[in-house]
Amino acid sequence: MMQDDRIAALATPLGESALAVIRTSGEGTLQALSRGFSRPGTLQEAPGNTIIYGWLQYDESRRVDEVTVAVFRAPRSYTGEESAEIYCHGSIPGIQKIMELLFTLGFRQAEPGEFSLRAFINGKMDLTRAEAVHEIVRSQSRKAQSLALNRLSGRVFEEIDRVKSRLVDIMAAVSVQLDYPDDELPGEDDDSGYVRSLIPMDTVQDAVSGLERLVSSYRSGRLYQQGARVALAGQTNAGKSSMFNLFLKEDRSIVSNIHGTTRDYIQAPVVLDGIPLSLYDTAGLREVDEIIEKEGIRRSGQVIENSSVILYLVDGTNSDKSAHAFDEKQLERIGELNLPCVKIWTKTDLPQCAPAPKGFLPLSMISGEGFDRVQQAMMEALLQGERLAGDGDLVIDSLRQKQLIDDALDGLQQALTSMEGDQPLDIIAMDLQRSIRSLGEITGEVSSEDILDRVFSGFCVGK
Template sequence: MSTVVGGSDVICSLATQPGGAIGVIRVSGEEAIEITDKVFHSVRGRHLQNAKGNTLYYGEILDKEGNTIDDVLVSVFRAPHSYTGENSTEISCHGSAYILNQVVKALIDAGCRQAQPGEYTQRAYLNGKMDLSQAEAVADLISASNRATHKVALSQLKGHFSSELSILREQLLKMTSLLELELDFSDHEELEFADRTELKALAETIHQKIKTLTDSFETGKALKKGVPVAIVGKTNVGKSTLLNCLLHEEKAIVSNIHGTTRDVIEDTTEIKGVTFRFIDTAGIRHTDDQIEKLGIERAYQKMDEAAIVLWVLDEQPTVEECAEMQRLTQGKHLITIFNKIDNKTVEPKLVGAGLHTVYISAKLKQNITALEEAIYDAADIPEINENSVIITSARHYEALTHADESILRVIEALDFGLSGDLVSEDLRICLYQLADITGGQITPHEVLGNIFKHFCIGK
């Protein structure tokens, strides 16, 4: 994307997908209202140039030959009270792809330029309508696929993450200003404006706040991509039937023949508003079949990558098998599933201390709700609301990690009694990293381009 930073020209584009009952074209820029007025004919003879902000007008859009394209409603927004902070209009017409394209063409003929992906939100950022983290939240909100990701994106868009960073910034500035003041009076060695014990306590508080944010990134990734859940076990224990049951569709082939599943099958579903990515793996057994061997190798790989492992059984495991599974899933949430309880008169007792066991019949869909509850609990997702601050961006995580490294160096420097200028340097680095998240300082154009290129054209 060749980002036009600070451009004053007028841009236009579709803000909705074509083919619906209604379509919307967005226009923004200093002369947006005047250009829209060139192609708009009000049924009452009114001119948009004289319109107040936040008003609505009914009329027709005309092409350059004066032919009617469609009956429309035009919303007028005057700077700074618009999404971009610029003069803007939004044209609502019928959603035919032909009509929408003709309206855009008429606007371009009148002096507009086709907007680039993310350019509206980029202009909103450059005009101070939102900071950079809020701008990124717009894209997250558009792509939100479940209740949890929607709430996290909405929280970031409302500025809760920015507020956390603002508090950290104020604390860092306080430390920096005290140390800088000491440097200004370096000729007076007896002067100490910043008590080192208090500075260290403040630095440790900042470190803990940053760590809380970085620790939330694992949850953020899981919410965005889906919590990875591997379904493992021997052949023919009902793993594929269980996958189909959890997904509520026939995704995997089910057969009584051992080794039917030879490759990994993945799909997602929601449990309590959180996306889970279920991974059905090849049955684990000794085999001379080279293709099946590859599938078993992938099963171990997916088990290693998963946050939760469902170990499916249809008979009593040995002590050795329990110990081996616990070893393979160390650091993960292991749920042991006894399947085919419809064929058993007595529930088997699991050998192995501390193993969470759920008894089900995937075939008859018995106790699946209890299993879903166990899976949700194992994900350990914190309660999420519109005020929750959870890091979902790798860019934010990287900046916070570097900021934390800087503040840890500050703590170490204070412990060793190093000079204020050395401490101040790391404080400035920490400030820079936090400001990089919100765009608080001048951000290189190529960085802006990389952020906004992932937006759709209408945003």
């Protein structure tokens, strides 16, 4: 991507709408745009943060659209460059005509994420904030959006920066000592008390716990942003479709007392505690010869294997021994696949229902009794020991950030081990330096084309 030319892109979805926004940026944007504008002088002279009304046109006889143009002067714009946002009518052919006009005026189509890349390069935001912009756009639930807003406001940056600056202070002292080993202080192979005075253990320990907190927030960050796949599984008539409907609060999947009612699996989205879930009702598991039901069971098996958590339902009124053996076999398989699973004992409202065995949660689809506990258990299974984040919590959602924090942690732990093993100062210094570098990569202070490409190429065009 070049940085010294002018770019343009539609920033809103391409479709019919009252308004659409086309974003432009780059040095000379207003000058270039004014050549296709009904009031060139006004546009060229407009101060930053103002809005100018007029027509986009090739000339008076070839008008393209009636628009307003928001004017931004460098560095007070999203990208930090001179830029303009064109508010036009949201018609697909109209937008296409405007883009064609812009190309003849010397703009080129922006690459995905190019506006944000320029913002980063011009020092308008660090990489964690740029990633947050993308995460906000992508958020599927209100909670995910709130958490991404926290990141946009710079909280990841601040936390990383806090840890990093303490390590940099330590490294500064260490470097002096490595450069001038003969100064009054004892040499490097002296007692470990001296190394510890240069590198305070509790500061390193504190950095470790700060970073560990961030890493552990990743699982719940992921859940909020990407959601999870939940499969309802079990034998025919166990109550899967009834439970599916209970989740959706609507009569969506066919429920009947005929075994094998559900054949094709059914998927529906549902948001629970701010986590977007993809819920699957599957075909009841049983031995069959009938070819269509068999295929339904096979496909359901794939859904089950690819889910993040399985809710396995067992009909509590079924006293048939072979049915229990069948369930045990299925649960064993799920266990072998290492999939989180919540076991549910259904139809507890019926008098013939046996008490729930150990490890099963009792549930009645009729009264809804036990449903809260089941949902809670499902969340626990998804979070695997992490707690759910509150709105104000700092939660990371970028795999890139998580991996770099892991690298930084690795360096710090290595440094701590070396200190305990009375290793020479330069060895410990290398580990600290590695951590500092990884932390710098998170915010983009240390960056390469490769890293930037990875971060910004996933963005949408116009961001």
